[in-house]
Amino acid sequence: MTPAEIEELYRDHARRLAGYLMRATSDPEVAADLTAETFAAALVARDRYSAELGAPTTWLYGIAAHKLSDWRRRGYAEDRARRRLGIERPALSAEDVVELSRLAEEVTVVELLEELPPDQRKAVRSRLLDDLAYGDIAVAEGVSEAAIRQRVSRGLASLRHRIGGER
Amino acid sequence: MTDFFTALGLELHAAARRSPRRMVTLGQAPGTLAAAALLAAAVAVVVAVSGGGDRDSARVTGAPTPDPVGTHIRKEQTLYGAGALVVANGAAPMTGPWQIEVSRTNGERDTSATWMWHRGYCLWLHVLDSPGPQGGIRLGGCGTPRSLGFRKTPGFSRDQSMMNSEPPGTEILVWGRVPDRAAKVVITAPGRKPIEVVPTDGPKHFPGRFYAIPVKPPRPGARINWLDASGKPGSRGIALMPPITR
Numbered sequence: 001m002t003p004a005e006i007e008e009l010y011r012d013h014a015r016r017l018a019g020y021l022m023r024a025t026s027d028p029e030v031a032a033d034l035t036a037e038t039f040a041a042a043l044v045a046r047d048r049y050s051a052e053l054g055a056p057t058t059w060l061y062g063i064a065a066h067k068l069s070d071w072r073r074r075g076y077a078e079d080r081a082r083r084r085l086g087i088e089r090p091a092l093s094a095e096d097v098v099e100l101s102r103l104a105e106e107v108t109v110v111e112l113l114e115e116l117p118p119d120q121r122k123a124v125r126s127r128l129l130d131d132l133a134y135g136d137i138a139v140a141e142g143v144s145e146a147a148i149r150q151r152v153s154r155g156l157a158s159l160r161h162r163i164g165g166e167r
Numbered sequence: 168m169t170d171f172f173t174a175l176g177l178e179l180h181a182a183a184r185r186s187p188r189r190m191v192t193l194g195q196a197p198g199t200l201a202a203a204a205l206l207a208a209a210v211a212v213v214v215a216v217s218g219g220g221d222r223d224s225a226r227v228t229g230a231p232t233p234d235p236v237g238t239h240i241r242k243e244q245t246l247y248g249a250g251a252l253v254v255a256n257g258a259a260p261m262t263g264p265w266q267i268e269v270s271r272t273n274g275e276r277d278t279s280a281t282w283m284w285h286r287g288y289c290l291w292l293h294v295l296d297s298p299g300p301q302g303g304i305r306l307g308g309c310g311t312p313r314s315l316g317f318r319k320t321p322g323f324s325r326d327q328s329m330m331n332s333e334p335p336g337t338e339i340l341v342w343g344r345v346p347d348r349a350a351k352v353v354i355t356a357p358g359r360k361p362i363e364v365v366p367t368d369g370p371k372h373f374p375g376r377f378y379a380i381p382v383k384p385p386r387p388g389a390r391i392n393w394l395d396a397s398g399k400p401g402s403r404g405i406a407l408m409p410p411i412t413r
Contacts (some may be wrong), residue, residue: 003183005183005184006179007176007179007180007183010175010176011176012170012178014175014176015172016310018172032171032175036175036178039175039179040179040182043182043183043356063168072247075248076246076248083304085182086182087176087179087182088178089175090170090171090174090178091169091171092171093171095170095263096170096171099171100171116302135278
């Protein structure tokens with residue numbers, strides 16, 4: 001993956017990722033730290049990305065999940081990749097905090113996705129977030145296309161139910 | 168887009184167009200380097216560049232002051248997830264004030280596979296006058312309890328940094344620990360005058376002595392070793408790494 005592709009990932013997904021992290025941490029400063037560290041780590045590790053790891057977004061969220069896990073375990077946000085690249089994490093303004101809080105509300109579905117059974121979660125993620133074709137997902141999973149369609153359908157139905165239940 | 172996202176995007180853009188800073192952990196490097204001959208005869212010329220400790224006169228005016236040796240740093244004031252102990256301090260002409268810290272770790276694994284810690288102890292170089300979080304940049308290595316951060320060279324270790332120098336790489340700190348019986352630490356390179364310094368004692372009852380030596384690259388073939396009181400090499404030495412040896 002090239003630096004330009006990482007920047008494209010940033011443009012397309014930084015806000016949603018920050019919202020996901022904001023919802024997970026309930027702390028705008030930590031969410032900002034983790035967002036910056038996730039993209040810095042992606043930049044550092046870009047040469048190790050390959051299509052076998054899934055879509056770029058899957059890879060990116062995987063990094064974010066690891067950073068989040070580290071934060072929960074240690075109690076502070078890692079900054080190793082940022083230091084390595086010499087990246088300063090920008091300070092948050094009051095408007096940024098409000099915006100992060102708003103973004104956190106937008107990622108409810110992403111959060112709920114994690115609560116789905118693994119096969120449904122993977123199918124929904126591959127189809128809707130990674131934009132893969134049913135046939136490609138089926139080949140990757142070693143099952144029929146019909147099975148993938150069923151997993152996606154059941155996963156979405158479950159998400160609709162959960163969202164409805166929350167609201 | 169908010170200020171935060173714009174600013175972070177610009178930071179990433181700039182970072183993508185410059186080389187990453189190299190931060191080498193001791194656990195990675197020395198053991199992988201080939202063994203070589205013992206340090207040759209006696210060291211001829213002593214070039215005292217920096218011995219560390221409070222005596223160092225190269226401290227940068229107005230820069231942060233290192234903590235005294237033996238200072239216990241509370242967990243909340245470190246980035247290690249644990250408290251730390253200052254075992255050495257000093258200042259280098261370009262890097263500025265530094266201190267060497269020890270902390271404990273339960274072992275960590277960065278699943279991005281970029282970094283990994285071992286359960287035991289970590290030895291850190293803390294460069295105080297730098298833009299890192301909580302007062303400066305830290306780099307180092309972690310290892311088993313007896314190795315004090317350096318899994319493959321527990322008694323004698325070296326790490327090297329190229330932080331905080333303009334242009335990058337013009338001064339590299341070579342730092343680490345030597346056994347209590349070490350009287351000097353020496354860096355040799357073919358065709359170059361040796362750099363020889365006296366390591367400083369750590370806190371009372373704390374094992375080992377410590378050193379940090381500013382080096383101006385390049386020094387192809389450079390190695391570091393410690394000498395006992397009679398001038399005898401204490402080990403087969405450890406090769407330094409690029410960019411010093413480039």
